[in-house]
Amino acid sequence: MLFQKRTERIFIWVFFPLALMMPLFLEQNTFYVSKLTTIMIFAIFVMSLDYLVGRCGLITLGHAMFYGLGGYIFVMIAPEYDAVNFWIYTFYICAISALIALVIGFLVLRTSGIYMIMITLAFAQMTFYFFSDSIEFGGNDGVFIYVKPDTSLFGISMFDLDNPIHFYYLCLLSLFNTLFFFRLVTRSRFGRVIDAIHENPGRTTALGYNVFVFRLMAYVMASALGAYAGYLFTMQYGFVNPSMLSWQTSGSALVMSILGGLGTLYGAILGTVVYEGLHYVLEHMTEHWLLFMGALIILMVILFKNGIAGYLEKLLEKRS
Amino acid sequence: MNTHVILKTEGLCKYWGGLRALDDISLTFHDRQLHGVVGPNGAGKSTLLNLLCGHYKPTSGKIIHEGEPIDAIKPWAFARRGIGRSFQKTNIYPSATCLENCCIAAQRRMGGSFNFLRSRHHQTVLEELATNALEKVGLAKRRDQVAAHISYGEQRQLEIAMVLATSPCVLLLDEPMAGMGHEESLLIIDLLKRLKQEYCIVLVEHDMDAIFELSDQLTVMVDGQHLTTGSVEQVREDPRVREAYLGQGDEVY
Amino acid sequence: MTTSLFFVQLINGLQYGLLLFLIASGLTLVFGVMGILNLAHGSMYMIGAYLAWYFVENTGSFTLSAIISAAIALGIGIVVEKTLIQRLYKRNHLDQVLLTIGMIFVFNALQSILWGDDPLGVQVPDALSGAVPLTEVVEYPVYRIFVAFLCVAIAVLMYYMINRTRLGMLIRAGESNREMVECLGIDISRLYTVVFAIGVMLAAVAGVAAAPMSSIVPGMGEHVLIACFVVVVIGGMGSIKGAFVGALLVGLVDTFASVLVPQLSSMMIYILMAFILLLKPQGLFSS
Numbered sequence: 001m002l003f004q005k006r007t008e009r010i011f012i013w014v015f016f017p018l019a020l021m022m023p024l025f026l027e028q029n030t031f032y033v034s035k036l037t038t039i040m041i042f043a044i045f046v047m048s049l050d051y052l053v054g055r056c057g058l059i060t061l062g063h064a065m066f067y068g069l070g071g072y073i074f075v076m077i078a079p080e081y082d083a084v085n086f087w088i089y090t091f092y093i094c095a096i097s098a099l100i101a102l103v104i105g106f107l108v109l110r111t112s113g114i115y116m117i118m119i120t121l122a123f124a125q126m127t128f129y130f131f132s133d134s135i136e137f138g139g140n141d142g143v144f145i146y147v148k149p150d151t152s153l154f155g156i157s158m159f160d161l162d163n164p165i166h167f168y169y170l171c172l173l174s175l176f177n178t179l180f181f182f183r184l185v186t187r188s189r190f191g192r193v194i195d196a197i198h199e200n201p202g203r204t205t206a207l208g209y210n211v212f213v214f215r216l217m218a219y220v221m222a223s224a225l226g227a228y229a230g231y232l233f234t235m236q237y238g239f240v241n242p243s244m245l246s247w248q249t250s251g252s253a254l255v256m257s258i259l260g261g262l263g264t265l266y267g268a269i270l271g272t273v274v275y276e277g278l279h280y281v282l283e284h285m286t287e288h289w290l291l292f293m294g295a296l297i298i299l300m301v302i303l304f305k306n307g308i309a310g311y312l313e314k315l316l317e318k319r320s
Numbered sequence: 321m322n323t324h325v326i327l328k329t330e331g332l333c334k335y336w337g338g339l340r341a342l343d344d345i346s347l348t349f350h351d352r353q354l355h356g357v358v359g360p361n362g363a364g365k366s367t368l369l370n371l372l373c374g375h376y377k378p379t380s381g382k383i384i385h386e387g388e389p390i391d392a393i394k395p396w397a398f399a400r401r402g403i404g405r406s407f408q409k410t411n412i413y414p415s416a417t418c419l420e421n422c423c424i425a426a427q428r429r430m431g432g433s434f435n436f437l438r439s440r441h442h443q444t445v446l447e448e449l450a451t452n453a454l455e456k457v458g459l460a461k462r463r464d465q466v467a468a469h470i471s472y473g474e475q476r477q478l479e480i481a482m483v484l485a486t487s488p489c490v491l492l493l494d495e496p497m498a499g500m501g502h503e504e505s506l507l508i509i510d511l512l513k514r515l516k517q518e519y520c521i522v523l524v525e526h527d528m529d530a531i532f533e534l535s536d537q538l539t540v541m542v543d544g545q546h547l548t549t550g551s552v553e554q555v556r557e558d559p560r561v562r563e564a565y566l567g568q569g570d571e572v573y
Numbered sequence: 574m575t576t577s578l579f580f581v582q583l584i585n586g587l588q589y590g591l592l593l594f595l596i597a598s599g600l601t602l603v604f605g606v607m608g609i610l611n612l613a614h615g616s617m618y619m620i621g622a623y624l625a626w627y628f629v630e631n632t633g634s635f636t637l638s639a640i641i642s643a644a645i646a647l648g649i650g651i652v653v654e655k656t657l658i659q660r661l662y663k664r665n666h667l668d669q670v671l672l673t674i675g676m677i678f679v680f681n682a683l684q685s686i687l688w689g690d691d692p693l694g695v696q697v698p699d700a701l702s703g704a705v706p707l708t709e710v711v712e713y714p715v716y717r718i719f720v721a722f723l724c725v726a727i728a729v730l731m732y733y734m735i736n737r738t739r740l741g742m743l744i745r746a747g748e749s750n751r752e753m754v755e756c757l758g759i760d761i762s763r764l765y766t767v768v769f770a771i772g773v774m775l776a777a778v779a780g781v782a783a784a785p786m787s788s789i790v791p792g793m794g795e796h797v798l799i800a801c802f803v804v805v806v807i808g809g810m811g812s813i814k815g816a817f818v819g820a821l822l823v824g825l826v827d828t829f830a831s832v833l834v835p836q837l838s839s840m841m842i843y844i845l846m847a848f849i850l851l852l853k854p855q856g857l858f859s860s
Contacts, residue, residue: 053667059666059667059670061670107847107850107851110850110854111850111854111855113666114604114610114666114810115806115810115854115855117610117666117670118610118802118805118806118810119806119846119850121799121802122799122802122803122806122843122846123843123847125799125843126840126843126844126847129839129840129843130840133836133838133839133840134836184436184437185436185437187439187440188435188436188437188438188439188440189427189432189433189434189435189438189440190433190434190435190436191436191440192420192423192424192427192433192440193424193427193433195413195416196413196416196424199413199414199415199416200411200412200413202411203407203411203412203413204424205395205396205399206373206375206395206399206404206405206407206411207399207404207424207425207428207482207486208396208397208398208399208400208404208428208486209396209428209433210394210396211396214433217434221436247795247799251674254667254670254671254674255671255674258667258671262667288682288685288686289682290678290679290681290682290685291678291679291682291683291686293678294675294676294677294678294679294680294681294682295675295679296675297671297672297674297675297678298657298672298675298676298679300671300675301664301668301671301672301675302657302660302672305668
């Protein structure tokens with residue numbers, strides 16, 4: 001069985017049908033549809049981070065770098081006024097960001113622990129300044145994208161990206177596929193080695209595995225998916241700007257992944273939905289929502305270590 | 321020595337700053353023999369094992385495996401050449417089942433570690449290999465139990481099973497009987513007797529009775545230096561060995 | 574570049590580097606002794622600058638303001654350590670990161686509530702307001718030179734404290750062997766509180782010193798935090814000496830880059846870091 005945990009199966013059966021029906025209720029309100037779309041997109045990003053941090057034990061504070069790169073790579077390689085093919089560019093963007101991740105990962109994964117946290121952050125800042133200082137990429141204002149790609153595959157166009165509802169479904173599908181993909185990977189033989197490295201890297205080396213190469217592969221994979229999320233975000237809003245690369249983006253993604261339940265993958269969706277929901281509510285209640293958000297994060301670290309998924313699993317899993 | 325030499329060291333040295341943990345050790349290890357290494361605490365036995373498995377890099381000297389010098393290769397490459405080791409302090413994957421522990425080891429040999437999509441349970445050959453390893457050490461009944469929940473002695477057995485599951489040619493065992501009760505030790509002795517008919521084993525052990533009983537070759541080390549190597553009888557009668565042990569006031573049986 | 578411009582940039586770079594050292598030394602000290610990575614360290618720098626502005630406005634005296642601000646920072650340090658940081662000692666790096674991110678949010682919100690989001694400025698104190706002529710045409714502000722000397726003085730003081738005093742002995746012992754310090758019958762939690770409070774104060778003092786030189790804006794803390802990370806990564810985590818060398822390197826590279834390669838200026842220190850990382854993954858002065 002692909003989804004081994006009962007809690008995860010229940011979650012999938014509750015969440016995805018609900019998400020599928022959501023536009024029926026919100027048809028009149030494109031604001032909420034677009035808000036939900038953004039949450040789906042960010043959940044993909046958070047899930048890719050959750051895989052790195054929770055499954056591989058690689059704590060990075062620079063994951064937003066790839067989120068931003070997803071958008072900037074598109075701006076760099078796509079012609080300005082022609083509609084390009086969505087699927088082909090998805091491939092390009094994942095491939096190019098994977099190459100970048102290969103180089104960065106080669107440097108970053110030589111270190112570990114606190115060092116790695118700081119170095120990933122520093123690299124992300126480097127790209128942040130690269131784009132925010134460059135005139136070519138519009139500095140802090142970023143770059144606008146005038147034409148949305150078309151999504152035809154073998155001559156059949158499935159989604160019209162100018163239609164918010166269509167775009168919503170594309171993002172929902174992407175989210176499900178990401179979860180499905182990561183589940184395949186965690187269940188595979190590669191996943192077995194990653195689990196082993198996470199639990200006991202020294203022993204895994206002694207058994208003859210080149211730990212560095214496995215970590216690098218995982219890093220490349222998660223980075224490419226992070227870039228895909230950034231690409232979707234850029235498609236949704238029609239622009240890319242440096243704030244996508246900022247450490248706040250990495251930081252809040254990390255918070256969401258912990259809030260959802262570290263390493264559970266589907267928890268990333270829970271965490272993103274709850275965090276963004278809270279954010280939305282607090283923002284409407286008070287100008288100083290940051291204060292409450294900060295306090296909540298602090299409380300979460302102290303009291304709520306296993307996250308929402310951890311809590312649900314305690315309730316729903318059969319005790320062995 | 322009529323059998324095939326699998327592993328050999330030439331003038332192996334390891335210094336930590338000014339401290340000579342291991343000084344000029346030249347030994348040969350033969351196929352299907354159990355080579356015991358004894359010595360008082362701090363004699364350099366564990367350092368020797370850590371060098372032989374690639375965990376430490378030697379300060380100078382050579383390690384030769386099947387005629388090729390291997391001291392410059394990466395730690396993980398040692399295991400790939402079939403040099404497997406167990407650890408003095410239990411070193412397993414406590415949250416995984418015993419079978420999974422061995423599967424991790426067996427998969428190194430079987431390959432497919434870069435298969436991202438197919439289920440890890442897909443091919444049963446791998447699980448067979450892992451189960452065989454468990455059977456060899458007598459842990460088949462614990463197959464599906466989580467490693468953290470089995471007894472300490474069983475964890476030590478699992479440790480050996482994991483090495484076996486990599487289908488090694490050399491077993492480096494670092495005090496496999498440490499902290500075990502008498503009964504459990506007997507089980508391990510029995511196991512090692514069987515294993516040495518198939519593998520080249522280097523055994524570091526404090527239990528003198530066990531090592532005298534098991535060794536085909538016995539090396540005595542003192543203060544990082546090689547004192548003597550020979551059959552159990554030769555070593556027992558060597559006056560220097562008695563002196564070294566009595567002088568240190570350490571265990572003599 | 575003319576010689577005089579070169580000279581001015583050299584002093585600028587050194588002065589910026591020394592200020593960075595002041596902040597980074599606190600970060601590295603707290604990590605070295607307590608094993609805690611405090612992401613909210615930059616917020617303390619920001620709070621220092623805002624406090625300086627507030628008390629200059631209300632007392633009219635920069636000296637008085639500096640003293641009060643440092644004292645408040647010390648207090649914040651003690652309270653934060655006792656209530657929050659203490660819970661982190663047995664936790665992993667991730668929890669440290671999250672909790673201190675939460676603290677950044679809280680401090681940023683407090684800053685916004687207490688002082689608003691408009692840029693603020695502090696007048697250079699009268700006694701230090703002039704400029705010294707370097708050559709016939711170039712002069713350099715007295716205040717900046719004063720800050721540079723202040724940083725050197727604090728560096729010397731720290732060196733003395735760590736190598737000559739009892740507290741320093743405990744800090745050094747705590748860095749190498751935590752259990753041993755406990756076995757010696759020393760109250761380790763008190764040592765931690767003291768060290769953390771000192772770290773916070775160092776950052777806040779740097780903020781106070783920087784207040785008259787740059788405008789006081791929200792987000793100034795994060796900017797400086799990242800620069801400190803680069804310093805610490807270059808110098809070696811936990812090493813005060815490394816922080817000193819790293820800070821001067823970063824200060825000089827950053828300053829000269831903005832003159833020589835303006836289009837790459839803000840990236841230059843990261844390139845430096847990547848380069849050093851390739852050669853020495855643990856930094857220049859790691860143990």
